[in-house]
Amino acid sequence: MSDETKYFLPEDRLPRQWYNLAADFPVPMPPHRHPATFQPLTADDLSAIFPRTLCEQELTTERWIDIPEPVREIYRLWRPSPLVRARRLEKALDTPAKIYFKNESVSPAGSHKPTTAVAQAFYNKAEGTRRLTTETGAGQWGCSLAFAGEVFGLEVEVYMVKVSYEQKPYRRALMETYGATCIPSPSTLTESGRQILARNPDTSGSLGIAISEAVEMAVQRDDTHYALGSVLNHVCIHQSLIGLEAMAQMEMAGDEPDIVIGCAGGGSNLAGIAAPYVREKINGRNVRIIGVEPASCPTLSKGRYAYDFGDTAQLTPLLMMKTLGATFIPPGSHSGGLRYHGMAPMVSHMHDLGYLEVQAYPQTACFEAAVQFARAEGILPAPESSHAIRAAINEALRCKEEGTEKTILFNLSGHGHLDMSAYMDFFSGKMSDPEFDTAQLAQALSDLPEVGV
Amino acid sequence: MSDETKYFLPEDRLPRQWYNLAADFPVPMPPHRHPATFQPLTADDLSAIFPRTLCEQELTTERWIDIPEPVREIYRLWRPSPLVRARRLEKALDTPAKIYFKNESVSPAGSHKPTTAVAQAFYNKAEGTRRLTTETGAGQWGCSLAFAGEVFGLEVEVYMVKVSYEQKPYRRALMETYGATCIPSPSTLTESGRQILARNPDTSGSLGIAISEAVEMAVQRDDTHYALGSVLNHVCIHQSLIGLEAMAQMEMAGDEPDIVIGCAGGGSNLAGIAAPYVREKINGRNVRIIGVEPASCPTLSKGRYAYDFGDTAQLTPLLMMKTLGATFIPPGSHSGGLRYHGMAPMVSHMHDLGYLEVQAYPQTACFEAAVQFARAEGILPAPESSHAIRAAINEALRCKEEGTEKTILFNLSGHGHLDMSAYMDFFSGKMSDPEFDTAQLAQALSDLPEVGV
Numbered sequence: 001m002s003d004e005t006k007y008f009l010p011e012d013r014l015p016r017q018w019y020n021l022a023a024d025f026p027v028p029m030p031p032h033r034h035p036a037t038f039q040p041l042t043a044d045d046l047s048a049i050f051p052r053t054l055c056e057q058e059l060t061t062e063r064w065i066d067i068p069e070p071v072r073e074i075y076r077l078w079r080p081s082p083l084v085r086a087r088r089l090e091k092a093l094d095t096p097a098k099i100y101f102k103n104e105s106v107s108p109a110g111s112h113k114p115t116t117a118v119a120q121a122f123y124n125k126a127e128g129t130r131r132l133t134t135e136t137g138a139g140q141w142g143c144s145l146a147f148a149g150e151v152f153g154l155e156v157e158v159y160m161v162k163v164s165y166e167q168k169p170y171r172r173a174l175m176e177t178y179g180a181t182c183i184p185s186p187s188t189l190t191e192s193g194r195q196i197l198a199r200n201p202d203t204s205g206s207l208g209i210a211i212s213e214a215v216e217m218a219v220q221r222d223d224t225h226y227a228l229g230s231v232l233n234h235v236c237i238h239q240s241l242i243g244l245e246a247m248a249q250m251e252m253a254g255d256e257p258d259i260v261i262g263c264a265g266g267g268s269n270l271a272g273i274a275a276p277y278v279r280e281k282i283n284g285r286n287v288r289i290i291g292v293e294p295a296s297c298p299t300l301s302k303g304r305y306a307y308d309f310g311d312t313a314q315l316t317p318l319l320m321m322k323t324l325g326a327t328f329i330p331p332g333s334h335s336g337g338l339r340y341h342g343m344a345p346m347v348s349h350m351h352d353l354g355y356l357e358v359q360a361y362p363q364t365a366c367f368e369a370a371v372q373f374a375r376a377e378g379i380l381p382a383p384e385s386s387h388a389i390r391a392a393i394n395e396a397l398r399c400k401e402e403g404t405e406k407t408i409l410f411n412l413s414g415h416g417h418l419d420m421s422a423y424m425d426f427f428s429g430k431m432s433d434p435e436f437d438t439a440q441l442a443q444a445l446s447d448l449p450e451v452g453v
Numbered sequence: 454m455s456d457e458t459k460y461f462l463p464e465d466r467l468p469r470q471w472y473n474l475a476a477d478f479p480v481p482m483p484p485h486r487h488p489a490t491f492q493p494l495t496a497d498d499l500s501a502i503f504p505r506t507l508c509e510q511e512l513t514t515e516r517w518i519d520i521p522e523p524v525r526e527i528y529r530l531w532r533p534s535p536l537v538r539a540r541r542l543e544k545a546l547d548t549p550a551k552i553y554f555k556n557e558s559v560s561p562a563g564s565h566k567p568t569t570a571v572a573q574a575f576y577n578k579a580e581g582t583r584r585l586t587t588e589t590g591a592g593q594w595g596c597s598l599a600f601a602g603e604v605f606g607l608e609v610e611v612y613m614v615k616v617s618y619e620q621k622p623y624r625r626a627l628m629e630t631y632g633a634t635c636i637p638s639p640s641t642l643t644e645s646g647r648q649i650l651a652r653n654p655d656t657s658g659s660l661g662i663a664i665s666e667a668v669e670m671a672v673q674r675d676d677t678h679y680a681l682g683s684v685l686n687h688v689c690i691h692q693s694l695i696g697l698e699a700m701a702q703m704e705m706a707g708d709e710p711d712i713v714i715g716c717a718g719g720g721s722n723l724a725g726i727a728a729p730y731v732r733e734k735i736n737g738r739n740v741r742i743i744g745v746e747p748a749s750c751p752t753l754s755k756g757r758y759a760y761d762f763g764d765t766a767q768l769t770p771l772l773m774m775k776t777l778g779a780t781f782i783p784p785g786s787h788s789g790g791l792r793y794h795g796m797a798p799m800v801s802h803m804h805d806l807g808y809l810e811v812q813a814y815p816q817t818a819c820f821e822a823a824v825q826f827a828r829a830e831g832i833l834p835a836p837e838s839s840h841a842i843r844a845a846i847n848e849a850l851r852c853k854e855e856g857t858e859k860t861i862l863f864n865l866s867g868h869g870h871l872d873m874s875a876y877m878d879f880f881s882g883k884m885s886d887p888e889f890d891t892a893q894l895a896q897a898l899s900d901l902p903e904v905g906v
Contacts, residue, residue: 005529008461060656075457077541077831088530088604104560106829110870150828151541170873176880177827374630375603378530378561417563417870420623427629 006089007249009080016067019240021275022233022283022414023063029233029349030320031203033307037363038451041317046063049218049226051127054120057234065237067119068126074118074151077220078107079241083249084412089376091398097399098255099392101412102246102273103403105379109174111414112269113229115146116238119337121148130223131155133316135185135210136232138164138336138384139171140414141229146180156180157167159213164336170418185210192313194214200445209264212313216294219315231310231319232265236346239272242411244335247276250409257409259395264291264300264358265337267344273411274347278355280446290395291347292387294366297330299323299343300351300358302441318451321348325444331365331434334422337384341444359391362433366390367426369413370416382414460702472693474728474799475655475686476516477735480688481772482802485511486760491904494770496792502671504580507573510687517689520572521579527571527604531560536702537865542829542871545688549823550852551708552845554865555699555726558832562627562866563721566597566682569691572782573680583676584608586664588638589788590718591617592624593867594682597831599633609633612640612666612892615658617789623871627694645669645766652724660719660793669733674767684772689799695864700729703862710740710862712848716840717744717753717811718790719821720797727865728801730807731808743810743848744800745840749817749887750778750783752796753804753811755894760904761795772902774801777899784887786816787875790837794897812844815886819843820879823869835867835906836875 009348030042043055050058057065067075087097104112125133132154140159149156158180165172165184172182184192185205192212196203203209211228218226228235250256260277262270264417274289279288291300310316314328322343324330330339343351350356361381370386372393373379375406381389399406415422425431441447475482484493496508503511510518520528524592539552557565577585585607588594595611602609611633618625618637625635639646645665649656656662664681671679681688683842702710713730715723727742734740744753753775761776763769775796777783783792796804803809816836823839825846826832834842845863852859876885 004464006464011457011459114831147828148833169877170870173873173877173880174833177824177833177876179828371630374561375600375632377568378600380627380630415870417623417868418873420626420871423630424622424626427626 002253004453007083007252009245011076013247013248014072014075014080015241015244016389017064017235019244020060020063020065020066020237021278022061024279025349025353026282027353029345031074033318033451035309035314035316036316039320045317049215051123051129053140053367057237058067058232065193067270068122070351071119071122072085072352073114080245080380081106083246083253084293085253089373090370092376093393093396095396095400096405097327097396098394100250100253102242102276103412104242104410105415108147111140111144111382112239112242113141114147115241116229116268117148118151119146119238120322121145121152121154123223125152125154129154129225131157132225133157133217134228134229135159135207135214136229137161137207137339139168139418140337142180142182143171143178144229146175147177150179157183157217159210161185161186161207161210161336162280163332165380166419167421168323174418180408185213187213190216192314200234201427204332206312208312208326211311215311215315230268231342231344231348232344236271238266240275242269243274243276246273246409249354250321256405258406259288259290259389259408261290261292261391261408261410263338263384263413264293264343265384267342268292268411269411271344271346281355288357289355290359290391292391293360294332294333294335294338294387295360295362296436298360298436299341303343304350304445304448305352306448308448310342318449319345321345322351324441325447327447328440330443333434334419335363335387336381338387356428361387361390364431364433369393379412380416381412382416383419385392385413388413455706457537460536460705462698462785464529465671466701467528467533468694468697470517471690472728473513473516473518473690473696474731475514477732477800478806479735480656480806482798486771488762488769493891498770504576504582504667504678506576507687509791510690512687521575521601524572524575533557534709536699538706539830541901542826545825546846546849546853548849548853549856549858550849551860552849553703553706553862554766555695556819556865557695558865558868561599561600561701562593562596563870564592564593564597565692567600567693568694569682569688569721570597570601571604572691574605577678578605578607582607582678584610584674585678585680586610586667586670587680587682588612588667590614590660590792591873592621592628593790595633595635596624596627596631597682597756598905599628599631603632610670611635612638612663614638614660616785616787620874622869623678627803627871631668638666640666643669657785661765661779664764665768668764683721684795684797689723689724689797689798692721695722695725696727696729697728699780699862708860711859712743712861713740714743714841714861714863716744716791716837716843716866717746717796717800718837719793720800721865722866724797725856728804731803734808739808742808743812743844745812745814745844747788747791747812747840748813748815749786749889750792750795751813752811753887753889756796757901758801758805759901761901763795771902772798774798775804777894778900780900781893781897786887787872788816788836788840791840814840814843815853817884817886821885822846825897832865833869834865835869836872839864
């Protein structure tokens with residue numbers, strides 16, 4: 001047993017390959033399907049919006065995928081990210097549990113997102129793309145792609161969910177610092193945006209709508225591709241670095257997690273930290289994997305496992321996933337990054353096969369956990385990440401109750417420095433827990449496409 | 454030569470002692486003096502506002518001072534901080550120079566300040582203090598002391614310079630997250646505050662005024678002490694960790710700096726990174742040390758080396774330092790942490806003896822450097838730190854011009870995540886370069902106390 005607080009992997013141990021969990025599921029993942037024909041999707045179908053290599057990564061079941069050297073070069077600005085033993089939090093909770101967290105907040109944009117952004121920008125540049133469009137919720141992804149675009153010399157246009165655009169002007173400013181353009185969504189620039197605004201001029205927007213806008217703008221222009229920050233397989237594959245590094249670092253610490261926790265919006269940070277542990281679980285090791293979602297957008301807890309569109313305007317391929325329905329618009333919350341109707345097919349499949357437990361918490365309970373964590377460990381968590389912290393604290397308290405000494409690993413997916421207005425609301429008592437609208441859910445589920453496979 | 458990007462020192466190489474440059478100056482530092490008698494100050498004189506151990510550290514010329522184990526324990530949350538080779542910035546500048554920076558932005562509060570805050574809170578707690586008062590400019594110091602107070606179970610009251618209080622609500626929210634109370638200064642709670650407000654109700658405040666308020670509130674209450682985030686010797690001593698770690702890390706990198714750069718407001722981060730290098734310079738090694746200050750508050754460039762008060766209401770001891778005069782109120786700028794009329798006696802002495810070069814830059818030139826740095830290295834710098842970056846870039850460009858391959862080390866004293874409004878002003882063209890008021894300087898210098906020693 002080591003008594004360090006922080007575990008750093010040397011740069012030459014930064015993995016040279018991403019891990020693809022799709023290779024190891026005992027039942028294959030259901031294929032993505034073409035939105036018009038319902039046929040299994042081909043790389044050609046995707047090539048209108050993504051560069052060839054990413055289309056192939058999206059569909060492959062190869063277990064290991066080489067990371068290009070220029071991508072590793074950029075990763076080294078912040079990766080391998082630290083693994084931290086939360087000793088002061090353990091003491092504050094007076095728990096026999098050991099708590100570790102992977103600190104993804106050290107990246108340029110302050111979250112796990114640059115890990116896929118850099119890879120996506122690289123492949124786009126290599127294949128001649130001049131401009132990338134994307135959507136962003138809380139702004140973490142927009143900042144990440146802005147940075148990655150700057151690194152490889154690509155223009156970046158970000159459609160930002162309107163409620164976040166208004167709540168988080170600093171996140172917008174960070175995108176501009178990295179040289180990107182930021183547009184509130186829905187906008188009048190796109191057909192999808194104009195349609196939504198005609199129906200509902202006061203909409204606060206949603207990730208689903210913003211995706212439609214970004215995809216539309218990419219399809220319309222030959223020199224432009226689209227980039228997605230979560231959900232898709234290639235994104236989850238890139239994020240496997242989180243889990244691969246964590247596994248090596250847990251070994252440095254002389255420890256092994258009994259419980260692995262990640263918050264779940266689109267699903268990529270959860271897929272990232274969990275992937276190598278799910279592989280071990282498939283091979284028989286006893287480890288609990290917990291996905292944590294907001295009670296106001298409980299995709300895994302209350303969604304249906306079905307083929308659905310990734311966006312509102314039905315421009316994306318059909319993905320087999322846990323979904324609240326692509327027409328479902330989650331209530332506004334301070335965790336913009338978790339306000340998504342669907343869940344990564346890789347995470348959904350994990351859940352369907354019984355490898356993943358799910359917990360859902362209201363946001364005030366998560367902010368309580370975030371403040372307790374900040375006071376113990378110093379780091380101010382992103383509202384999204386506070387969901388993972390809530391679950392980790394609850395599990396640690398259960399260990400105390402039961403007198404068991406479990407080892408808990410969670411992913412601190414990002415810092416909350418640009419989310420201080422949420423903390424201000426929390427302290428002033430202005431924060432409430434948005435209701436989950438079951439009538440809207442019923443409606444959205446009845447809107448699901450009838451794929452019939 | 455190593456080809457790493459980041460250099461981490463293992464936790465067991467976190468220094469066990471702070472270094473005190475006062476031990477090594479060939480000419481002793483002039484003593485602090487009592488504000489009424491002008492006699493050299495004793496530890497007793499200081500004990501009304503500081504715990505005994507800090508009073509002794511303030512006056513000692515011992516070279517090495519043991520770091521208490523509970524302080525090292527907290528330091529390990531983020532220290533040793535990384536040393537980073539800015540390879541992408543070097544490439545962007547196309548310079549033969551090598552650029553390294555010490556990344557102090559990884560601390561809980563996002564700057565170098567917690568390194569002294571934790572030590573000060575520890576000694577106060579150990580000696581029975583129940584409450585700490587302090588001032589803060591940009592808010593970095595207030596957040597740091599708030600965190601340190603929380604760690605050791607002390608109440609913390611922060612007087613925040615009014616212009617920053619209004620410009621930086623997020624910094625205030627962070628102090629509250631760590632459990633501190635934040636009051637805009639000047640306030641009506643103190644005699645010093647009321648006097649200033651009577652004379653100038655619309656004042657934007659200054660660090661000098663806020664110090665007066667905090668000191669007054671500490672003197673009035675038996676269970677309360679005051680804590681200062683810069684200027685004083687004990688603060689500079691604690692910050693020597695920056696330089697000690699950097700020196701060990703430069704050795705890991707197989708390199709040695711020809712130029713060492715820090716921004717200079719109160720002077721502690723500059724003293725911290727420079728101290729062990731000044732020691733080498735005293736012992737004959739050829740190394741340039743550069744302090745960088747804002748053109749709008751050019752204490753080292755245009756101040757007088759004289760005894761002066763640290764605050765506006767003349768409550769502090771008299772310090773021999775470079776000063777613009779304690780009555781000088783610097784114009785508002787986005788680098789609140791550099792808006793101070795005086796300069797740490799340790800840094801002033803360094804300068805007086807010829808060990809320190811000085812450069813001064815207008816803030817827009819510094820933000821240009823900050824954006825260039827952010828786009829290359831990913832990290833968004835604090836406006837204060839951008840002054841050091843400006844100088845580092847200029848020196849690297851000079852190397853290019855002259856074809857010389859120097860090694861440059863600068864201190865990235867903090868991140869700018871809570872200063873995004875400054876970046877928004879910069880991008881919108883709303884940022885101007887405040888004029889330095891020479892008439893006010895003449896007046897303030899004529900107000901200097903006549904100590905006659």
